[in-house]
Amino acid sequence: MxxxxxxxxxxxxxxxxxxxxxxxxxxxxxxxxxxxxxxxxxxxxIDFEKAGNQVPLDAALDRLVAGDFDWMVISSITTVRVLLEKASQRGIALADLVPADTKVATIGPSSRQVLESVGLTVALAPAEVQSAEGLLAVWEASNGRVFLPQADIASPGLRDGLAATGADVTSVVAYHTVDYPASAELRLTAELPxxxxxxxxxxxxxxxxxxxxxxxxxxxxxxxxxxxxxxxxxxxxxxxxxxxxxxxxxxxxxxxxxxxxxxxxxxxxxxxxxxxxxxxxxxxxxxxxxxx
Known part of the structure; x- marks a missing residue:
């Protein structure tokens, strides 16, 4: 800083x-x-709560750990907090959720900093326009499988843009965006490093x-x-x-x-x-x- x-x-x-x-x-x-x-x-x-239905996210994470995705795309630091919480529930580190062959992309410096601080290598991030639009501008056409955990209110632009390049995108709701304050029982509790x-x-x-x-x-x-x-x-x-x-x-x-x-x-x-x-x-x- x-x-x-x-x-x-x-x-x-x-x-x-x-x-x-x-x-x-x-x-x-x-x-x-x-x-x-x-x-x-x-x-x-604005505050954030765990997704009401955890089944799609847990199923996607099972596929992630099994090496079923070529890419994991992180579009917010709140998504990182969700993954930290999910990794903790499984008794592993966040880096252990992502196989070595799965590349990681993100759209912002804060998310990149957190991901790299826990041992993950960020393979792709926009240098100029740090947004979904910026990531799509540097994304190469791919028919790979992409894991995209996002907020419930996330714009479809990133998902659709990735799919338009030929990617097979699995988009799941990782968290809900709510008016402050979040309910105590659903509030995200994972702390950033x-x-x-x-x-x-x-x-x-x-x-x-x-x-x-x-x-x-x-x-x-x-x-x-x-x-x-x-x-x-x-x-x-x-x-x-x-x-x-x-x-x-x-x-x-x-x-x-x-x-x-x-x-x-x-x-x-x-x-x-x-x-x-x-x-x-x-x-x-x-x-x-x-x-x-």
Missing amino acids: RRPETHELNGLTGRRVLITRTADRARPLASLLTGLGAEPLVLPL SGVVLSAPDVPATLSPEEARTALDAGTLDAIVAASPSAARRIAQLFPALGTCRLVAIGRPTAAEASRIGLAVAVTAKEPTPDGIVAALESIFANEGNPQ
């Missing part, structure tokens, strides 16, 4: 930035913002929707980070008017969804990482000076 001291005249000092993630998932970005003089705040909007998720010096303050609305109405929030298309939809439901608050989209899919539902996107991060989001925020505020 980029060191705070490399930033000069970043325009973030005193800026209040609302991150629409749970505190644990917001910490890497919050840590970086704090080091740059901003005040990160957290508004959990230590060292991958960086702890902030302090846990960022968590706001309720009512407190966030009050701050928006008072004009005391400078930016809100939409961390996913589903988060953008929740933002539109809760806050029809953002006032002077700037909306930052974590990536192109989130920006497209925000625009589709009528939210004005001030900037889209070029990379869906804490550094990428900070760079996007800097592009807004660097020439405006710090707030009084």
Whole structure:
């Protein structure tokens, strides 16, 4: 992660930035913002639950372990958490779920970092556009067998795009995306490896929707980070008017969804990482000076 001291005249000092993630998932970005003089705040909007029907996922994992897939494609860090939990239930490490001959592809640097930290080699990931679209752009035509675990609300674009290249795609629901908070009995409990998720010096303050609305109405929030298309939809439901608050989209899919539902996107991060989001925020505020 980029060191705070490399930033000069970043325009973030005193800026209040609302991150629409749970505190644990917001910490890497919050840590970086704090080091740059901003005040990160957290508004959990989206949470994740285990799939109600585990049979398709378990069956696909049995096939994975048996070497029945040529590729495993990971499209989110939440999918990695599901696989970590499934591996733990089987009494093995995540790396042991994936045979040596099965290649791994992913679409984002966070997922790649976690996968590699547990001993898996990522054979393919887009360098430029870090999204499903980016992965499809570098995917070669194949008639191989692909395991694609995803969220229940995942766009069919990745699945259909892979199939269009000739791949035999087994797509299964790995988890459900729900409004925060997830039910206690279905919440994902697997922790990401230590060292991958960086702890902030302090846990960022968590706001309720009512407190966030009050701050928006008072004009005391400078930016809100939409961390996913589903988060953008929740933002539109809760806050029809953002006032002077700037909306930052974590990536192109989130920006497209925000625009589709009528939210004005001030900037889209070029990379869906804490550094990428900070760079996007800097592009807004660097020439405006710090707030009084």
